[in-house]
Structures are given as C-alpha cells and as structure tokens.
Amino acid sequence: MKLLLLCLGLTLVCAQEGNSDVVRSNFDIPKIAGEWYSILLASDNREKIEENGSMRVFVEYIDVLENSSLLFKFHTKVNGVCTELSLVSDSTGEDGVFTISYDGENKFRILQVNYSQHIIFYLENFSDSFQLLELYGRVLSCWCSSWGGETREGRKPGDRVDFPVVPWDLSPH
Structure with missing residues (x-):
C-alpha cells in the first residue's frame, strides 16, 4: 500500500495529461540512452x-x-565511500521489460x-519480494524548481519530499 501511495505521488510530478511526449508503450529504447539523475525512489521495503x-x-x-540490453552506471556508498556500480539488464522481449541480477533476481518495466x-521504472524483486519505483530526470534542476523554488544546490540526496496523492495505474499497457 505504501508503494502505491508513493507511486501515486510520483504521478503528480510526471503526469502531464494531454502531453503527447509522454510514452507508455511501444518504447523507442535507444532514445533512453544518455545522462540521467535519480530524482525519487520508493519501495514497499523502506530499508532497501x-x-x-x-x-x-x-x-x-x-x-x-x-x-x-541496458547498461546502467550507478553510484552507491560502500563502507561510507561513493563507489561506481555498472549493471547490465537483459531485455525479456516484452515492450520495455527487462531482467537484472542485483540484490537477487529482478524484473523491471x-x-x-x-x-x-523523465523516465519511471517499476521493479519487482523475486528474492526478497519487494517492489521499487524509480523516477529519473534528464535535468535535476528543473525538477527541484517544481518543488517550490528549491535549487539544485539547495537539495541534498536523501531529502524528503512529500507529494499529494493522485490516481495512477501500475498495470502494464
């Protein structure tokens, strides 16, 4: 339920009714290549x-x-040190659906x-049975300005941002 509520909150940030630039199926995968910023993470297992x-x-x-396949370049803390992490995910053949082995077996769409x-990913982990929702943006500062005038310099990783709840459908299209 918590994941659903967080997902609904993310929709407020991303949903632009009537915006023909938002794609929900028939993805052109090569167009997602490039630089991205992590904007928000949500999970039904908060510890993750x-x-x-x-x-x-x-x-x-x-x-x-x-x-x-998709190659992701991430950064994470290992023993308090920022560490680069590269992961490869394999296409399942379904539109916009991939598998990846990290912290167990995962399928994401x-x-x-x-x-x-922006791009929104929904991940299911089959080893520990948790779900994850990720929102990435091409430019971090444009998202911060929509949060009430905060600047990139004013937002730190891990800052909590609360959003009102709006309807959202998680089912594959």
Missing part, C-alpha cells in the same frame, strides 16, 4: 532505499547495447517516459 540500503543507488547514465525529461 534508506541510507546503506542495497537499492539506494543513484543513476549517472544509461547506455543501450547492441543486443537491446518502463512505466512511462518523456525521452527529453
């Missing part, structure tokens, strides 16, 4: 995304490989993307 949590990773970029602004 809290300080020192295994899923508390911050994206730097996504690369699309020739076999349609793209829920929506505006290739020049």
Whole structure:
C-alpha cells in the first residue's frame, strides 16, 4: 500500500495529461540512452532505499547495447565511500521489460517516459519480494524548481519530499 501511495505521488510530478511526449508503450529504447539523475525512489521495503540500503543507488547514465540490453552506471556508498556500480539488464522481449541480477533476481518495466525529461521504472524483486519505483530526470534542476523554488544546490540526496496523492495505474499497457 505504501508503494502505491508513493507511486501515486510520483504521478503528480510526471503526469502531464494531454502531453503527447509522454510514452507508455511501444518504447523507442535507444532514445533512453544518455545522462540521467535519480530524482525519487520508493519501495514497499523502506530499508532497501534508506541510507546503506542495497537499492539506494543513484543513476549517472544509461547506455543501450547492441543486443537491446541496458547498461546502467550507478553510484552507491560502500563502507561510507561513493563507489561506481555498472549493471547490465537483459531485455525479456516484452515492450520495455527487462531482467537484472542485483540484490537477487529482478524484473523491471518502463512505466512511462518523456525521452527529453523523465523516465519511471517499476521493479519487482523475486528474492526478497519487494517492489521499487524509480523516477529519473534528464535535468535535476528543473525538477527541484517544481518543488517550490528549491535549487539544485539547495537539495541534498536523501531529502524528503512529500507529494499529494493522485490516481495512477501500475498495470502494464
């Protein structure tokens, strides 16, 4: 339920009714390649995304490989030191659905993307049975300004941001 509520909050940030640039199916995977910023993480297992949590990773970029796999370059803290982490996810053949081995076996899907602004991923972990929702933005400062005038310099990783709840459908399209 907590994940659903957090997901609904993310929708407020991303949902732009009538915006034809938001894609929810028939994804053009090569267009997601490039630099991204981690904006928000949500999980039904909060420990996974809290300080020192295994899923508390911050994206730097996504690369699309020739076999349609995705290469993610993340940063995470290991023993208090910021460490680079590269992970490859494999396409399942389903539109926008991938598998990845990290902290167990996972399947994730793209829920929506505006290739020049944001992407939302929904991840299911089958080893520890938790769910994760990730919002990445192309430019961090544009998201912060929509949070009431905060600046990139004024926002620190891990700052809590609360959003009102609005309807959202998590089912695959």
